[in-house]
Amino acid sequence: MSVHTLSRRDALKLGLLGTLGSAAALGTPASAATPAEAKSGANGKIVIIGAGSAGLAVAARLNRQLSHPDITIVDATTIHHYQPAYTLIAAGVKEEEYPLEPNADYIPRGVKWVQEMVQSVDPDANTLTTHQGNTITYDYLIVAPGVKLDYHKIEGLTPEVLEADNGIDTIYTLEGSVRSWDSLQKMAEMAKTQKVTALFVEPATGMKCAGATKKILMLSEDYLRRAGVRENVDLRLMTPAGRLFGVDTYNSVFEEIFTTREINHEHNITLQSVDAEAKTARFVHEDGTHFDRAFDFIQITPPQSTPEFLAQSPLAAHNTFMKVDQYTLQSEDYPNIFGLGDCVNTPFGKTGASIRKMYPTVAENLIAQMEGRPLQAKYDGYTACPLLTRYHNAIMVEFGYRQPDGSDTLLPSFPLNPTKERWAFWLLKVIALKPMYYKGMLRGYA
Ligand SMILES: Cc1cc2nc3c(=O)[nH]c(=O)nc-3n(C[C@H](O)[C@H](O)[C@H](O)COP(=O)(O)OP(=O)(O)OC[C@H]3O[C@@H](n4cnc5c(N)ncnc54)[C@H](O)[C@@H]3O)c2cc1C
Structure with missing residues (x-):
């Protein structure tokens, strides 16, 4: 078994799915503001830790939404990995090179990129230090370093x-x-x-x-x-x-x-x-x-745990994940700090699809914070994943935070029974999601 080629019929179905998928699958568009809306004139130096899925997406969105953006990303990593493809590689469906793109291509124009790793953060002094011994100051901080794998x-x-x-x-x-x-x-x-x-x-x-x-x-x-x-x-x-x-x-x-x-x-x-x-x-x-x-x-x-600089900082909960309000994604203790992606301590949300809902929320709430307005955007716990049940079949699992009575919140993006295995979701996973990720989400559009 190896990489599967597409028949014409597959391609036609995919066209339909692509249309649906552009509004769904990695998450229906968040309620937060779109890039087409008026830009904010708010000022302040924003530093983002991590140039992964979350860091790049939120950088791109903020860069569009601010008229005078002053954004710095700190991360030494030069090659970006589309991690959802790892499962496909392990099943012989995709090749080793498939998930990879240069990070440089996704650092938004005008955004500064410090190619160093963060060693410590001092949220009381609004500073962080890098392993090279450099100190970086900020007015607003976004924490998005993902997780550490503790083999x-x-x-x-x-x-x-x-x-x-x-x-x-x-x-x-x-x-x-x-x-x-x-x-x-x-x-x-x-x-x-x-x-x-x-x-x-x-x-x-x-x-x-x-x-x-x-x-x-x-x-x-x-x-x-x-x-x-x-x-x-x-x-x-x-x-x-x-x-x-x-x-x-x-x-x-x-x-x-x-x-x-x-x-x-x-x-x-x-x-x-x-x-x-x-x-x-x-x-x-x-x-x-x-x-x-x-x-x-x-x-x-x-x-899995968070990188040491976060785990050892006052931003972390006892389990090392960052304490944030689960809806606004603002730090529980520091109003000028937000977190998103795998590193936060929300009850759900450790998928790339979750980030697609988190990053517009953080962008909108950070700008509200900069402008002195109440934070109104809310992340609903959206978590999703095409669960590959067999070759050519998947279930599109999509859910959010539980209801107050403890029952499930299903958040299906498609008008279909969400518990059924479908070939269409396999196609979405194998063909459509990576382009949507790189061309849409990492550019802050989708
Ligand atoms: C096997 C597998 C399958 C998956 N399947 C799916 C799927 O089907 N669907 C789905 O939606 N999601 C899936 N995911 C999850 C998805 O890939 C992650 O949720 C997403 O990549 C998290 O993004 P992030 O930005 O939080 O972290 P990452 O994308 O991991 O990025 C973190 C970045 O922070 C940087 N960083 C770390 N420490 C520091 C430091 N000290 N200083 C500066 N920078 C630092 C890293 O270098 C990295 O660039 C899968 C993941 C895996 C591993």
Whole structure:
């Protein structure tokens, strides 16, 4: 199985989806102001930490909405990764180069780019320092450094182990996705002659794209079935969560998929260590007791926290994520500071699609703050992801903050049953979303 080519019929369907998708899929347009509206004359030096999905999008939007923008982005990274493609690479659908673009192409004209990493931030003094020892002052700060991947918190999971050809994989890095695809092919080959155990592990911390582990698990299941070796592989999700999905509606959908396709799942357990030689993984229960599980392949989504400068600052909550008002995205303690993207401590929102709703909210509220007006834009918790259930099928999962009575808030962008697997959503994911991301969202248009 490799990259799938498009038939004319596919292309026609995609045209329709593209039209729909331009208003949806990565999130319906936020209620916040559009670039076409009048510019603000508000003044002040804005510094943005992080030139990832969130930092670039909010920089582009503010650059359009201010008549005299004074914006500086701080981030040493030169190559931008469209991370949602990692799952596709791990499933053999896209090549390694597919997600990559130069960051320089997305720094908006007129915006200053300091190519250094932030070492510390002092929100009482309105300053930050970089690893090179430079101090940068600001009037307004936007914090968007994403998350840090804490593989080292799993005993035995050294960089050498992760880089070796040993069936211990992760789709959370580009290199890891490439190796994961290699492992999936080896798994199918091995299962021709023997029983195989493959574990798919979720972390106990907040994680970006909470569906990613399940996506590669379901795609692996489909790949093995198509290869005719499914019955020889024990596929098993190992998760600290008490159930498959945090949103009731989708939890029922995934319960049914896992049952029908005989995918096993074990709950309320956390991966503690991996023994690469013995090929065993140790899991701990909530009461501290543990058990070891032998594997042939293990796919690991790592624990995640925020970069040290944020985790150690007064901006962070106890879990290292940034304390913000979940609606306005303003710092709880510092009115001139806002946060967005994976680094914030909102109940939902760790997807690129969430950022599509967060960045217009932050831009509008920051300008209101600069102008001394009340903050009116609200992020509704929108979180979305085309959950790839098999090759050529996906469910468009879209939801927001829970209702006051605790029930689900579904936020479907399409007038379709949101719990059904559809080929159209596969096409959207595989073909339309990356151009929308780079051409629309990172330029502050969509
Ligand atoms: C496997 C996988 C699958 C995914 N699938 C989907 C999907 O299907 N749909 C979806 O919507 N989302 C998906 N996502 C999630 C999406 O990619 C993220 O939510 C999004 O990229 C987060 O954007 P961000 O700007 O917060 O962080 P990032 O895009 O990670 O950017 C953070 C930036 O901050 C910089 N930075 C970090 N520390 C510092 C520092 N000290 N100083 C300066 N800069 C710093 C980094 O260099 C980086 O450039 C997926 C992610 C993964 C890993």
